[in-house]
Amino acid sequence: MNKKILSAPYLLWSVVFIIIPLLMVFYYGLTDKSGAFTLENILAIATVEHSKALWLAIKLSIESTIICLILAYPLSMILSKLNVNQHSFIVFIFILPMWMNFLLRTLAWQTLLEKTGVINSILKTLGLPGINIINTSGAIILGMVYNFLPFMVLPIYNSLSKIDKNVINAARDLGANGFQTFLKIMLPLSTPGIISGITMVFVPALTTFVISTLLGGSKILLIGNVIEQEFTQTGNWHLGSGLSIVLMIFIIVNMLITAITDKDGEGTML
Amino acid sequence: MRNALKKLYITLILIFLYAPIVTLIVLSFNKSKTRAKWGGFTGKWYISLFKNDDIMAALGNTLLIAFVSSLVATVIGIIACIAIQAMKKRSRSIVIGITNIPMLNADIVTGISLMLLFITLGIRFGFLTILLAHISFNIPYVILSVLPRFKALNPSTYEAALDLGASPFKAFMKVVFPDILPGVLSGFLMAFTMSLDDFIITHFTKGAGIDTLSTKIYSEVKKGIKPEMYALSSIIFISVLVLLFLVNYMPKENKKEIK
Amino acid sequence: MKKVIAVLLLASMCMATLVGCGANGGGKKEVYVYNWGEYIDPEVLDQFEEETGIKVIYDEFETNEIMYPKVEAGAAVYDVVCPSDYMISKMIENDLLQKINFDNIPNAKANIGAQYYETAKEYDPTNEYSIPYCWGTVGILYNKTMVDEPIDSWSVLWDEKYKDNILMQDSVRDAFMVALKLNGASMNSLDEAELNAAKDLLIEQKPLVQAYVIDQVRDKMIGDEAAIGVIYSGEAIYTQRENENLEYVIPKEGTNVWIDSWVIPKNAKNVECAEKFIDFMCRDDIALKNFEYITYSTPNDAAKALIEDEEIRNSEIAFPDLSKYNNLETYVYLGEDGDALYNELWKEVKSK
Numbered sequence: 001m002n003k004k005i006l007s008a009p010y011l012l013w014s015v016v017f018i019i020i021p022l023l024m025v026f027y028y029g030l031t032d033k034s035g036a037f038t039l040e041n042i043l044a045i046a047t048v049e050h051s052k053a054l055w056l057a058i059k060l061s062i063e064s065t066i067i068c069l070i071l072a073y074p075l076s077m078i079l080s081k082l083n084v085n086q087h088s089f090i091v092f093i094f095i096l097p098m099w100m101n102f103l104l105r106t107l108a109w110q111t112l113l114e115k116t117g118v119i120n121s122i123l124k125t126l127g128l129p130g131i132n133i134i135n136t137s138g139a140i141i142l143g144m145v146y147n148f149l150p151f152m153v154l155p156i157y158n159s160l161s162k163i164d165k166n167v168i169n170a171a172r173d174l175g176a177n178g179f180q181t182f183l184k185i186m187l188p189l190s191t192p193g194i195i196s197g198i199t200m201v202f203v204p205a206l207t208t209f210v211i212s213t214l215l216g217g218s219k220i221l222l223i224g225n226v227i228e229q230e231f232t233q234t235g236n237w238h239l240g241s242g243l244s245i246v247l248m249i250f251i252i253v254n255m256l257i258t259a260i261t262d263k264d265g266e267g268t269m270l
Numbered sequence: 271m272r273n274a275l276k277k278l279y280i281t282l283i284l285i286f287l288y289a290p291i292v293t294l295i296v297l298s299f300n301k302s303k304t305r306a307k308w309g310g311f312t313g314k315w316y317i318s319l320f321k322n323d324d325i326m327a328a329l330g331n332t333l334l335i336a337f338v339s340s341l342v343a344t345v346i347g348i349i350a351c352i353a354i355q356a357m358k359k360r361s362r363s364i365v366i367g368i369t370n371i372p373m374l375n376a377d378i379v380t381g382i383s384l385m386l387l388f389i390t391l392g393i394r395f396g397f398l399t400i401l402l403a404h405i406s407f408n409i410p411y412v413i414l415s416v417l418p419r420f421k422a423l424n425p426s427t428y429e430a431a432l433d434l435g436a437s438p439f440k441a442f443m444k445v446v447f448p449d450i451l452p453g454v455l456s457g458f459l460m461a462f463t464m465s466l467d468d469f470i471i472t473h474f475t476k477g478a479g480i481d482t483l484s485t486k487i488y489s490e491v492k493k494g495i496k497p498e499m500y501a502l503s504s505i506i507f508i509s510v511l512v513l514l515f516l517v518n519y520m521p522k523e524n525k526k527e528i529k
Numbered sequence: 530m531k532k533v534i535a536v537l538l539l540a541s542m543c544m545a546t547l548v549g550c551g552a553n554g555g556g557k558k559e560v561y562v563y564n565w566g567e568y569i570d571p572e573v574l575d576q577f578e579e580e581t582g583i584k585v586i587y588d589e590f591e592t593n594e595i596m597y598p599k600v601e602a603g604a605a606v607y608d609v610v611c612p613s614d615y616m617i618s619k620m621i622e623n624d625l626l627q628k629i630n631f632d633n634i635p636n637a638k639a640n641i642g643a644q645y646y647e648t649a650k651e652y653d654p655t656n657e658y659s660i661p662y663c664w665g666t667v668g669i670l671y672n673k674t675m676v677d678e679p680i681d682s683w684s685v686l687w688d689e690k691y692k693d694n695i696l697m698q699d700s701v702r703d704a705f706m707v708a709l710k711l712n713g714a715s716m717n718s719l720d721e722a723e724l725n726a727a728k729d730l731l732i733e734q735k736p737l738v739q740a741y742v743i744d745q746v747r748d749k750m751i752g753d754e755a756a757i758g759v760i761y762s763g764e765a766i767y768t769q770r771e772n773e774n775l776e777y778v779i780p781k782e783g784t785n786v787w788i789d790s791w792v793i794p795k796n797a798k799n800v801e802c803a804e805k806f807i808d809f810m811c812r813d814d815i816a817l818k819n820f821e822y823i824t825y826s827t828p829n830d831a832a833k834a835l836i837e838d839e840e841i842r843n844s845e846i847a848f849p850d851l852s853k854y855n856n857l858e859t860y861v862y863l864g865e866d867g868d869a870l871y872n873e874l875w876k877e878v879k880s881k
Contacts, residue, residue: 006349006350006352006353007349007350007353007354007356007357007365009346009349009350010346010347010349010350010353010409011365013346013405013406013409014365014368014369016387017384017387017402017403017405017406018368018371018372018406019368020387021380021383021384021386021387022371022375022383024383024386024387024390025379025382025383025386028386048877048880049876049877049879049880052880053880071283074279075279075280075283078276078279078280079280086518088518089514089518091456091459092459092514093284093514094287095459095460095463096507096510096511096514097287097288097290097291098463098466098467099463099466099467099506099507099510100290100291100294100503100506100507101467101483101484101487101499101503102467102469102484103469103484103487103488103491104294104487104495104499104500104503105290105291105294106290107305107495108289108290108291108293108294108297109290110745111293111297111305112289112290112293114749114752114754115754116306116752116753116754117754118293135739135740146286146287146290149283149287150287158418199370199374200373203374204374207376207377207378209378213699217738217739217740217741217742218699218740218741218742218879219735219738219740219741219879221876221879221880224376224378225879226876227376227378227379228378229872229876231378231382232592232594232595232598233592233594233595233701233872234594234868234869234872235594235597235598235868236869237382240378240382241379241382244375244376244379247376247379248375250374251370251371251374251375254370254374255367255370302771304747304748304751304752304771305748306748306749306751306752306754306771307751307752307771307772322571324571324587385602385604388604389602389604395604395605476605477604477605478561478563478586478588478605478606478607479561479586479587479588481588486589488591489566489589489590489591490566490567490589491566491591491743491744494567494744494747494748496567
């Protein structure tokens with residue numbers, strides 16, 4: 001009925017502001033400076049430096065995502081069992097750090113992690129050995145986990161809090177112990193949240209460049225750095241777009257996974 | 271014992287999340303301009319902050335853009351959800367897929383592609399272009415917050431309202447809207463947050479003379495961040511925190527409403 | 530939840546209206562300036578507005594390469610921009626600048642030393658497109674207490690003793706400049722053999738480098754985080770004020786002398802106001818005030834004569850006697866292919 005008309009504003013908007021810009025990226029990616037069609041920008045991913053940058057980015061993103069998952073799940077479980085009235089408060093407490101500018105937060109980690117930084121100063125006064133992870137991939141992972149943890153916690157927390165308490169009680173009544181309840185009830189029912197969380201962490205982590213520049217000492221070249229440099233320093237938008245098209249494969253894969261597992265077609269981020 | 275462990279775990283994570291924030295707040299009182307040295311305690315940056323017209327203008331822009339773009343995104347998003355709800359599964363998946371694209375695409379690609387779009391359309395860069403860009407990347411967050419609430423609705427209540435003579439709009443506002451409100455607010459909040467913090471998309475879509483806090487801070491990275499920025503961030507943070515606590519711990523007769 | 534949001538909305542709306550929108554109406558006299566971040570004394574801008582009644586709309590950029598696409602695309606139109614040497618020649622070649630009418634900017638030729646215009650010929654051969662604003666050198670900043678001997682050569686950046694204590698510039702030209710100069714080649718070389726040799730040197734150095742930074746060098750050296758760093762002379766003065774153990778030296782193999790200049794883009798809308806602005810900045814009292822705030826060397830000899838502190842006026846760092854060195858160069862634009870080549874090699878270094 002007239003509900004379909006309601007979709008018009010949004011569809012129009014998404015065509016103009018999502019699809020068309022995307023097509024322009026494709027246009028740049030598939031042409032060279034003279035405007036001729038070429039696949040070289042996309043195939044450029046195969047060069048030694050680019051594939052290494054991509055591989056490193058994938059590796060670090062996977063590691064960060066796993067760490068986020070491991071940290072977030074128990075946290076979400078604990079939080080979901082808290083007082084229902086605290087819901088908004090909890091959501092806020094985790095979103096609040098994001099209100100501090102991203103660059104400043106990352107710079108603050110520099111101050112914390114440096115050889116002469118806050119953490120090492122404290123450790124030294126306590127007589128303990130210092131840590132030296134700044135300017136290594138360890139610091140990059142820490143930065144990624146720090147920035148994206150809320151994105152993992154919130155969807156999982158939402159999924160878990162939606163689980164009807166009676167279902168859990170029923171399982172307990174039927175003799176399941178804590179672990180079995182977790183495995184058979186909580187885990188499957190929170191899967192949409194987990195997948196949301198993984199998506200919201202893995203893909204942004206894959207394309208980050210600020211974190212690797214500030215916390216990795218700009219020594220570790222990630223695919224995000226390559227793309228950013230092509231756009232802002234080299235000025236080769238064609239190559240930058242070509243490489244971005246390659247990254248979009250991840251987006252497409254994710255969309256497929258979400259479409260398949262999300263049987264109700266709802267999306268469950270928040 | 272188990273409770274103590276749980277509390278410890280939460281505390282550790284909160285320390286992890288807030289350590290840099292505390293660091294920044296401490297730095298905002300640092301007499302020395304450089305973050306590498308503690309030069310003594312001072313409150314002067316807080317004072318010079320309010321005298322700095324540029325930063326105040328950037329602050330105004332940032333808040334205004336965040337507020338307006340989130341509002342518009344919310345309205346468009348809610349309408350979109352109504353429509354998506356009524357779609358068949360296949361179209362629904364496609365539309366949701368498209369919705370996800372800005373969220374998943376690298377920021378810089380979104381920024382550049384929007385810049386290319388505006389140049390092609392001949393739109394003059396300025397406040398409007400930033401606003402359009404922000405609305406675009408905010409809508410997905412709204413849709414993804416509101417849609418699940420729509421799913422949980424009982425369609426009969428809406429139809430009952432229509433049967434009782436309410437216009438579709440009124441029925442929506444009185445019956446549907448209150449139920450999806452938590453999702454709407456969540457979505458608005460997320461959109462507002464993402465808009466506040468965005469740098470790269472704003473950088474590529476802004477015109478001359480317009481700055482948000484993020485672009486201002488980024489332009490200072492090369493030369494060293496002005497301590498006034500630390501002061502400003504601390505103020506924003508503390509005020510939001512205080513508001514949060516006030517609201518949460520005020521006497522609540524209507525506690526049941528909050529969810 | 531509702532309450533939280535409501536209060537927040539109210540608060541932010543209040544703040545927003547109190548602070549006011551950034552956009553303003555046109556019609557009055559205004560000038561759009563595009564400059565490096567933290568590269569001008571804000572009081573100077575206020576003074577300009579007071580004295581001339583021209584409103585300054587001031588934008589900042591972090592690197593030449595970020596500035597260029599915005600000016601080229603015409604997305605934002607500026608009246609005055611402050612690019613670096615090689616970028617100016619790129620902009621001239623791409624027909625983005627207009628010739629400056631020096632009759633309308635009397636202070637430019639009167640106060641700024643002729644030697645700077647001489648050097649400027651390397652990137653602005655006819656001296657018609659740019660007016661020097663700041664200049665300086667690139668050199669080694671080191672912490673006296675953290676190194677064994679006084680430093681005079683780029684080679685110390687390859688010394689194993691200082692592993693993880695060395696800071697390099699995160700910029701393709703500056704990094705290659707160091708390696709090329711160490712090998713005795715020109716920093717504008719397009720010779721593949723020389724470039725590959727430089728690239729190999731940089732790859733060799735990478736394990737010893739603590740980090741590639743731009744102006745983070747400043748904070749890190751002040752904090753004793755690293756022993757040696759490559760830094761711009763303007764920053765060096767500031768760091769020495771904060772940490773007295775720091776020394777700055779121009780290595781014997783030679784280095785880069787750079788100049789940032791005011792230019793007027795071809796599509797500038799307020800050329801008259803732009804000229805007034807530049808003329809104002811070239812006044813001796815203004816240049817002096819500015820110099821004291823940003824600590825980057827001024828090419829304004831009239832201003833330099835006014836500097837009261839003798840140490841600064843004769844400072845080897847701020848105003849080195851360039852004739853003492855014989856292998857100083859300024860960056861030139863390498864052309865698209867040259868740029869692409871350098872960037873490819875730099876990518877290789879970063880990716881190891």
